[in-house]
Amino acid sequence: MCEAPAGLAGQLEEGGHVLFQRVYFEDTDFSGLVYHARYLHFLERGRSDYLRLLGVHHRELAKDGLAFAVRRMTIEFERPARIDDIVAVKTRPRKVGGARIVLHQELLRDGERLVEASVEAALIGPGGRAQRLPEAVRKAFD
Amino acid sequence: MCEAPAGLAGQLEEGGHVLFQRVYFEDTDFSGLVYHARYLHFLERGRSDYLRLLGVHHRELAKDGLAFAVRRMTIEFERPARIDDIVAVKTRPRKVGGARIVLHQELLRDGERLVEASVEAALIGPGGRAQRLPEAVRKAFD
Amino acid sequence: MCEAPAGLAGQLEEGGHVLFQRVYFEDTDFSGLVYHARYLHFLERGRSDYLRLLGVHHRELAKDGLAFAVRRMTIEFERPARIDDIVAVKTRPRKVGGARIVLHQELLRDGERLVEASVEAALIGPGGRAQRLPEAVRKAFD
Amino acid sequence: MCEAPAGLAGQLEEGGHVLFQRVYFEDTDFSGLVYHARYLHFLERGRSDYLRLLGVHHRELAKDGLAFAVRRMTIEFERPARIDDIVAVKTRPRKVGGARIVLHQELLRDGERLVEASVEAALIGPGGRAQRLPEAVRKAFD
Numbered sequence: 001m002c003e004a005p006a007g008l009a010g011q012l013e014e015g016g017h018v019l020f021q022r023v024y025f026e027d028t029d030f031s032g033l034v035y036h037a038r039y040l041h042f043l044e045r046g047r048s049d050y051l052r053l054l055g056v057h058h059r060e061l062a063k064d065g066l067a068f069a070v071r072r073m074t075i076e077f078e079r080p081a082r083i084d085d086i087v088a089v090k091t092r093p094r095k096v097g098g099a100r101i102v103l104h105q106e107l108l109r110d111g112e113r114l115v116e117a118s119v120e121a122a123l124i125g126p127g128g129r130a131q132r133l134p135e136a137v138r139k140a141f142d
Numbered sequence: 143m144c145e146a147p148a149g150l151a152g153q154l155e156e157g158g159h160v161l162f163q164r165v166y167f168e169d170t171d172f173s174g175l176v177y178h179a180r181y182l183h184f185l186e187r188g189r190s191d192y193l194r195l196l197g198v199h200h201r202e203l204a205k206d207g208l209a210f211a212v213r214r215m216t217i218e219f220e221r222p223a224r225i226d227d228i229v230a231v232k233t234r235p236r237k238v239g240g241a242r243i244v245l246h247q248e249l250l251r252d253g254e255r256l257v258e259a260s261v262e263a264a265l266i267g268p269g270g271r272a273q274r275l276p277e278a279v280r281k282a283f284d
Numbered sequence: 285m286c287e288a289p290a291g292l293a294g295q296l297e298e299g300g301h302v303l304f305q306r307v308y309f310e311d312t313d314f315s316g317l318v319y320h321a322r323y324l325h326f327l328e329r330g331r332s333d334y335l336r337l338l339g340v341h342h343r344e345l346a347k348d349g350l351a352f353a354v355r356r357m358t359i360e361f362e363r364p365a366r367i368d369d370i371v372a373v374k375t376r377p378r379k380v381g382g383a384r385i386v387l388h389q390e391l392l393r394d395g396e397r398l399v400e401a402s403v404e405a406a407l408i409g410p411g412g413r414a415q416r417l418p419e420a421v422r423k424a425f426d
Numbered sequence: 427m428c429e430a431p432a433g434l435a436g437q438l439e440e441g442g443h444v445l446f447q448r449v450y451f452e453d454t455d456f457s458g459l460v461y462h463a464r465y466l467h468f469l470e471r472g473r474s475d476y477l478r479l480l481g482v483h484h485r486e487l488a489k490d491g492l493a494f495a496v497r498r499m500t501i502e503f504e505r506p507a508r509i510d511d512i513v514a515v516k517t518r519p520r521k522v523g524g525a526r527i528v529l530h531q532e533l534l535r536d537g538e539r540l541v542e543a544s545v546e547a548a549l550i551g552p553g554g555r556a557q558r559l560p561e562a563v564r565k566a567f568d
Contacts, residue, residue, distance in 0.1 A: 004446040004512050007431030020430040024474055025484065026177060026467045030170035030225050030342075031351040031408075032488075037168065037324035041452045044321070048450055052510070058314075058451065059510045062458075067315040074358045080412070083172050084478070084485045086430050124315075128364070146304040146370050149289030162288040166332055167342065168325045172484075173493040173550075174346075179466035183310045186463070190308055194368070200309065200456075201368045204316075209457040216500045222554070226336070226343045228288050266457075270506070310461060314454035314509050321452065367456050 009049040016092035017050035023085040033080035039115050040075075043105045046089030047119070054140040065126035071100065072120040079114045081107070087114065093141035099123065099130045101141060151191040158234035159192035165227040175222035181257050182217075185247045188231030189261070196282040207268035213242065214262040221256045223249070229256065235283035241265065241272045243283060293333040300376035301334035307369040317364035323399050324359070327389045330373030331403070338424040349410035355384065356404040363398045365391070371398065377425035383407065383414045385425060435475040442518035443476035449511040459506035465541050466501075469531045472515030473545070480566040491552035497526065498546040505540045507533070513540065519567035525549065525556040527567060 010019030021042055029035040048058065051068075061067060081087055088108045095102040100122045107115035125131040152161030163184055171177040190200065193210075203209060223229055230250045237244040242264045249257035267273040294303030305326055313319040332342065335352075345351060365371055372392045379386040384406045391399035409415040436445030447468055455461040474484065477494075487493060507513055514534045521528040526548045533541035551557040 004514075005431045005433030007433075008446060008448060008512065020434060022434060022471070022475075024467070024471050025171050025173075026179065026470060028172035029167050030172065030174045030346065031353070032172045033353075035168060036354040036357075037321045037328070040321035040324065041450070044452065045448070045450050049448070057510055059508065062314065062509075069315070069317075069364070070320040070361055072358075072360050073320075074356075076356050077354055080353070082485065083488075084483055086434065088430075146372075147289045147291030149291075150304060150306060150370065162292060164292060164329070164333070166325070166329050168328065172488065173495070175495075178496040178499075179463045179470070182463035182466065183308070186310065187306070187308050191306070199368055201366065204367075204456065211457070211459075211506070212462040212503055214500075214502050215462075216498075218498050219496055222495070224343065225346075226341055228292065230288075309455050309457075310463065312456035313451050314456065314458045315451075316456045319452060 009052050010046070010089070012053050016090060017046065017053065019046045019049050019089045021045060021087055021089060023081050023083055023087060025083065027081075028083050033082060036077060039077065039081075039107060040073075042087060042089050042107055043115075043117055043119065046091045046105060047103060047121070050091045051137070055136055056134060061123075066131060067124055068121050069124045070119060070121050073117060075115065075117040077115055079112065081109060081114050085109055094118070096133070096138055096141040098132055101133065101137070151194050152188065152231070154195050158232060159188065159195065161188045161191050161231045163187060163229055163231060165223050165225055165229060167225065169223075170225050175224060178219060181219065181249060182215075184229060184231050184249055185257075185259055185261065188233045188247060189245060189263070192233045193279065197278055198276060203265075208273060209266055210263050211266045212261060212263050215259060217257065217259040219257055221254065223251060223256050227251055236260070238275070238280055238283040240274055243275065243279070293336050294330065294373070296337050300374060301330065301337065303330045303333050303373045305329060305371055305373060307365050307367055307371060309367065311365075312367050317366060320361060323361065323365075323391060324357075326371060326373050326391055327401055327403065330375045330389060331387060331405070334375045335421070339420055340418060345407075350415060351408055352405050353408045354403060354405050357401060359399065359401040361399055363396065365393060365398050369393055378402070380417070380422055380425040382416055385417065385421070435478050436472070436515070438479050442516060443472065443479065445472045445475050445515045447471060447513055447515060449507050449509055449513060451509065453507075454509050459508060462503060465503065465533060466499075468513060468515050468533055469541075469543055469545065472517045472531060473529060473547070476517045477563065481562055482560060487549075492557060493550055494547050495550045496545060496547050499543060501541065501543040503541055505538065507535060507540050511535055520544070522559070522564055522567040524558055527559065527563070
């Protein structure tokens with residue numbers, strides 16, 4: 001059987017990460033365009049794969065009772081994506097604190113920006129308390 | 143502030159359970175109709191609320207490391223639902239074994255059937271092993 | 285067969301609208317809490333049912349090639365919701381312009397706020413152009 | 427900026443198609459495993475990309491008022507997928523009629539089967555009527 005494509009988790013690039021994704025049936029709504037909440041899925045995949053290429057895996061974190069949680073988002077829906085589109089999710093760290101990171105994210109199609117977002121995330125431990133970010137993450141994002 | 147409506151978890155009726163649900167934006171796709179996988183969400187809400195009215199709660203089960211899992215489904219998509227529709231989810235037990243239940247489910251709009259499904263579910267314990275169904279469930283479904 | 289509960293579309297209240305919704309399996313993720321993008325579904329249901337009780341229906345709008353689109357959101361995820369929770373979605377108009385509305389939305393559980401959002405929406409016509417809001421909406425929101 | 431990976435739409439292989447996909451946060455539920463209805467999303471992506479490589483595009487079909495609709499599914503959930511998993515979606519035509527196709531689909535992880543499904547789909551025209559399948563699809567699937 002053939003193998004998973006090399007770029008499945010996207011690529012690290014100068015100052016951040018980029019991930020290409022397809023828009024499928026599931027992402028659209030009856031207006032014919034992508035349902036607004038689905039853009040958050042694309043953005044989350046970008047963040048997850050960025051962390052993955054930095055060596056941080058959700059399943060590993062979960063063994064210690066840790067999970068990333070989004071605390072705050074500002075999102076501009078500038079232009080709509082449509083079924084069959086290929087979109088690029090670009091993620092860049094903006095601020096890295098002890099317990100929180102702020103990421104700047106964009107969704108682009110053929111270089112044109114469709115969505116822009118600012119995402120504040122924290123690492124949550126058992127009981128819901130914010131935890132200090134792993135050193136690997138803080139270094140990579142610095 | 144006003145209160146949650148009495149029928150939020152649907153109603154037990156002769157031989158089963160019925161739950162009314164609205165079709166929202168999120169449920170549709172660019173064909174203008176409900177996305178096929180979303181019907182499974184409606185069916186799952188019906189099963190969950192049926193169990194709820196029988197006194198079985200997912201959060202309680204989870205404390206003992208238990209969760210219901212679907213093992214097998216046959217589903218007929220007969221007629222499409224559309225945005226703004228109100229649909230009724232009807233659930234009836236068909237077979238109740240020691241570790242598995244088979245449920246018959248229908249989605250109706252104004253008495254007309256849109257979807258028919260047969261769903262086999264099992265109760266899964268820590269490590270993924272099938273567990274004996276709670277006595278309350280077996281009795282209620284008998 | 286029994287009927288859909290009276291409160292299925294929520295209720296108009298002083299200065300806005302409230303809708304009660306259940307948290308189901310589909311809304312959660314492997315952290316055990318509600319997946320962040322799912323809160324946007326709850327908020328959108330609140331907005332849709334608010335419009336519905338004001339006499340504006342998505343399917344009617346669609347006949348004229350019109351659909352509401354979210355342009356901008358700021359959202360604070362303050363406390364997590366969990367499976368089996370009943371949450372209240374509160375929606376209030378903040379600003380009503382010719383072509384855009386800004387709504388303030390909250391998600392509460394037992395009176396405690398879980399999520400707060402500011403949502404700017406526009407009515408989009410064929411070709412993606414912003415349209416003047418229906419008089420009924422502007423009056424109701426004023 | 428870097429380019430979309432070559433394998434984004436999967437690959438045609440002897441007698442069918444294979445597509446690799448990542449399991450993300452959005453796909454899981456509070457049981458820690460993939461939510462059962464999400465497997466249908468993975469399967470649908472496989473079918474869409476198979477058609478895409480055969481030269482059939484949803485957006486093109488939509489211009490003629492055409493869309494594929496699932497009529498019937500039988501699905502076995504044999505083993506669960508988990509977050510961070512890479513899964514392969516395999517799709518093979520089983521029966522190709524004038525207006526309907528039956529596909530056999532499997533979801534595998536490291537060669538081990540997780541899900542098996544039989545999917546009957548039809549091409550639907552304006553007004554909801556089943557249409558004759560495009561010649562390209564019938565030939566390719568033959």
